[in-house]
Amino acid sequence: MRLRILKAVVLKIGFWMLVGVLMLYAIFPFYYAVITSLKPSSQLFEVSYWVDSLDVSNYVAVLSQPAFLAAIRNSVIVAVSVVIIALLLGLTAAWALGRVRFRGRTTVMMLVLGVSMFPQVAVLSGLFEVIRTLDLYNSPGGLILSYTIFTLPFTVWILTTFMRQLPDELEEAAIVDGASPWVTLTKVFMPLLWPAMATTGLLAFIAAWNEFLFALTFTLTDSQRTVPVAIALISGGSQYELPWGPIMAASVIVTVPLVILVVIFQRRIVSGLTAGAVKG
Amino acid sequence: MTVRESQSALSDNARYARDGRASGSLRRERGTRVRRQRVRAAWLFLTPMLIVLAAVAGWPLFRTFWFSLTDASLSSLEGAHFIGLENYLVFDNGWYGILADPLWWQSVWNTLYFTLVSVSLEAVLGVIVALVLNAHFRGRTLVRAAMLIPWAIPTVVSAKIWAWMLNDQFGIINHMLLGIGVIDAPLSWTADASLSMWAVIMVDVWKATPFVALLVLAALQMLPSDCYEAAKVDGIHPVRVFFRVTLPLITPALLVAVIFRALDALRVFDVIYVLTSNAASTMTMSIYARQQLVEFQDVGYGSAASTLLFMIIALVTVVYLYLGRRQLGGES
Numbered sequence: 224m225r226l227r228i229l230k231a232v233v234l235k236i237g238f239w240m241l242v243g244v245l246m247l248y249a250i251f252p253f254y255y256a257v258i259t260s261l262k263p264s265s266q267l268f269e270v271s272y273w274v275d276s277l278d279v280s281n282y283v284a285v286l287s288q289p290a291f292l293a294a295i296r297n298s299v300i301v302a303v304s305v306v307i308i309a310l311l312l313g314l315t316a317a318w319a320l321g322r323v324r325f326r327g328r329t330t331v332m333m334l335v336l337g338v339s340m341f342p343q344v345a346v347l348s349g350l351f352e353v354i355r356t357l358d359l360y361n362s363p364g365g366l367i368l369s370y371t372i373f374t375l376p377f378t379v380w381i382l383t384t385f386m387r388q389l390p391d392e393l394e395e396a397a398i399v400d401g402a403s404p405w406v407t408l409t410k411v412f413m414p415l416l417w418p419a420m421a422t423t424g425l426l427a428f429i430a431a432w433n434e435f436l437f438a439l440t441f442t443l444t445d446s447q448r449t450v451p452v453a454i455a456l457i458s459g460g461s462q463y464e465l466p467w468g469p470i471m472a473a474s475v476i477v478t479v480p481l482v483i484l485v486v487i488f489q490r491r492i493v494s495g496l497t498a499g500a501v502k503g
Numbered sequence: 504m505t506v507r508e509s510q511s512a513l514s515d516n517a518r519y520a521r522d523g524r525a526s527g528s529l530r531r532e533r534g535t536r537v538r539r540q541r542v543r544a545a546w547l548f549l550t551p552m553l554i555v556l557a558a559v560a561g562w563p564l565f566r567t568f569w570f571s572l573t574d575a576s577l578s579s580l581e582g583a584h585f586i587g588l589e590n591y592l593v594f595d596n597g598w599y600g601i602l603a604d605p606l607w608w609q610s611v612w613n614t615l616y617f618t619l620v621s622v623s624l625e626a627v628l629g630v631i632v633a634l635v636l637n638a639h640f641r642g643r644t645l646v647r648a649a650m651l652i653p654w655a656i657p658t659v660v661s662a663k664i665w666a667w668m669l670n671d672q673f674g675i676i677n678h679m680l681l682g683i684g685v686i687d688a689p690l691s692w693t694a695d696a697s698l699s700m701w702a703v704i705m706v707d708v709w710k711a712t713p714f715v716a717l718l719v720l721a722a723l724q725m726l727p728s729d730c731y732e733a734a735k736v737d738g739i740h741p742v743r744v745f746f747r748v749t750l751p752l753i754t755p756a757l758l759v760a761v762i763f764r765a766l767d768a769l770r771v772f773d774v775i776y777v778l779t780s781n782a783a784s785t786m787t788m789s790i791y792a793r794q795q796l797v798e799f800q801d802v803g804y805g806s807a808a809s810t811l812l813f814m815i816i817a818l819v820t821v822v823y824l825y826l827g828r829r830q831l832g833g834e835s
Binding site for chain 1: 542545562565580631632635644648649659673675709713718
C-alpha cells in the first residue's frame with residue numbers, strides 16, 4: 224500500500240517535472256529575448272537569467288528609426304490586405320467546393336492542395352517577371368499579390384471544411400425561398416461562419432506577417448521592406464559587432480502582438496490547424 | 504428580422520418543402536433547374552480564386568520551367584535564348600550544369616539530412632508534448648498556450664533569438680554548457696561547419712514541434728475512452744497500452760503532420776538564411792536556387808535548380824495525395 228502511494232507520488236513529481244521542462248523549453252528563448260532587449264548595451268555581454276534593470280534605450284533606438292517604422296507599416300498593410308483578399312476569394316470558393324456537387328470538384332480541390340505545397344522558390348523567377356510586368360516591384364502590392372500563393376489555398380481548404388459542417392436544411396430552405404447562391408452565402412452562411420473566418424483570417428495574418436523569402440526578393444529599399452526582412456538585415460559596424468540589443472527589441476516588438484493573439488485565440492487556432500490538416 | 508429568426512423561418516420552409524415531396528415531376532424539374540443553376544454559380548464563384556491562383560502559381564511556375572531552358576539573366580529576362588537542357592547537364596570538355604555541381608549535390612544532401620533529422624525529432628517530441636497536454640491537470644490551458652508560443656514567433660525572429668543564444672562568445676547556451684561542465688571551451692555553433700546543421704535543426708525543432716503536437720493532440724482527444732478503461736481493468740502496463748492502442752490510433756494524424764512538416768523542411772529557406780547565411784555546410788536546395796537567381800543573377804541556372812526542387816516536392820505531394828485519395832474521394 225505504501226509502495227503504491229510512493230509510486231504515485233514519484234509519477235506525479237515526474238509528470239510535473241516534464242511539464243516544467245517543456246514549458247521552460249517553449250518559453251525560455253522568447254523570455255531571454257525580452258530580458259536581453261531590456262539591458263543597456265554595457266551589460267549586454269554578461270550572461271544573466273533575469274532582468275536586473277529596466278532599460279528601454281534599445282526600444283527607443285529601434286522605434287526612432289524611420290526604416291523600422293516603415294517596415295511595421297508595410298507589414299500591417301500587406302498582412303491586412305492579404306487577409307481580406309484571401310477571405311473574400313476563399314469564402315466564395317469554399318461555398319462552391321463545400322456545398323455544390325459538380326464534375327471536376329475533386330480536381331479543383333487537388334489543385335488547391337497542390338498549390339499549397341509549392342516550394343516558394345519554384346515560382347520565384349516567374350513571379351518576379353509577373354511583378355515587374357505589373358510594375359509592382361518594390362511595393363507592398365507585389366507582396367500582397369505574391370502572398371496569395373500560400374494564403375489562398377489553405378484559406379479555401381479550411382473554409383471548405385467548415386462550410387461542409389453546416390446543416391443542409393439551411394440551404395434547402397434558402398433555395399425553396401428562391402434565394403440566389405450569392406444571397407445564401409452572404410445572408411445565411413456568412414453569419415454562421417464568422418468564427419471560422421476569424422480563425423482562417425488569423426492564420427493568414429500570421430503567415431503573411433512572417434513571410435520572408437518573397438519580401439526579401441521583391442523589395443529593394445528600406446522604406447518598402449516588411450519587418451522580418453528589416454530584422455534580418457539589421458547590421459552593425461561590421462559582421463562581428465551586431466547590435467544585439469536593438470535586434471532583440473525589434474524582435475520583441477514584432478512578436479508580442481502575435482503572441483497575444485495566439486494566446487487569446489489558441490482554441491480557434493488549434494481547430495483551424497486541425498481542420499486544415501487532419502481532414503485534408 | 505434577426506439572423507436567428509430568419510434561420511428558423513428558413514428551416515420551417517425546408518420542412519414544408521420536404522412534406523410536399525409528393526408533388527412529383529414538377530418538383531423534379533425544378534430540382535434539376537436549381538441544380539444546374541447551382542453548378543453554374545459554383546464555377547462562377549470559383550473563377551476569381553482560379554484566376555488568382557493561375558496568376559500567382561500556374562503561370563509563374565510555367566515561366567520558371569521555361570527560364571530553366573534558357574540563358575536568362577535577371578537584368579535581361581526578355582533577351583533569353585533557348586539553350587535546351589544545358590543548365591541541367593551539358594558535356595563540353597567535361598560535364599557542366601547543376602547535375603555536375605558538387606555544391607548542388609551537397610545542398611540536396613543537406614536538405615534531405617535536415618528534413619529527416621528535424622522531422623523525426625519533431626514527431627517524437629510532438630507526441631510527448633501531445634500526451635502531456637492530453638492529461639488532465641490544473642493549468643492545462645495555460646501550458647497549451649505556452650507551447651503555442653514558438654509556433655507563433657516569426658521564423659526570422661526565432662532564428663535571430665537563437666543566433667543570440669548560440670553566440671560563440673556571449674551566448675547563454677555556451678554559458679550553460681560551460682557551467683555544467685559538458686564543454687570546456689565555447690563552441691561557435693553557427694560558424695563551425697560540423698555544428699551549424701545542428702544549430703539549424705535545434706531552431707526548427709523548437710519552432711515546429713508545437714504544430715505536430717497540436718495535430719496529434721486533436722487525434723488523441725477523439726480516441727474512444729472505453730478501450731482504455733478495459734486496459735486499466737485488465738491491469739495492462741500504460742507503456743504497453745501506448746504502443747498497442749494509442750500509437751496505432753494516432754498514426755494517421757501523425758503521418759499527416761509528418762508529411763506537412765517534411766514538405767516544409769524540404770523547401771526550408773528563412774531559418775537557414777538568417778542563421779548561417781550561404782554557408783555550404785547548411786546550404787539547402789532553396790538557398791542554392793535563390794543564390795543563383797538573385798545574387799548571381801543567373802535566372803536560367805537558378806530556375807533549373809528551382810525546377811528540380813519542385814519536382815522532388817511534387818513527387819512527395821503526389822505520393823501524399825495518392826495515400827489521401829480515398830479520404831478525399833469518400834467526401835465527394
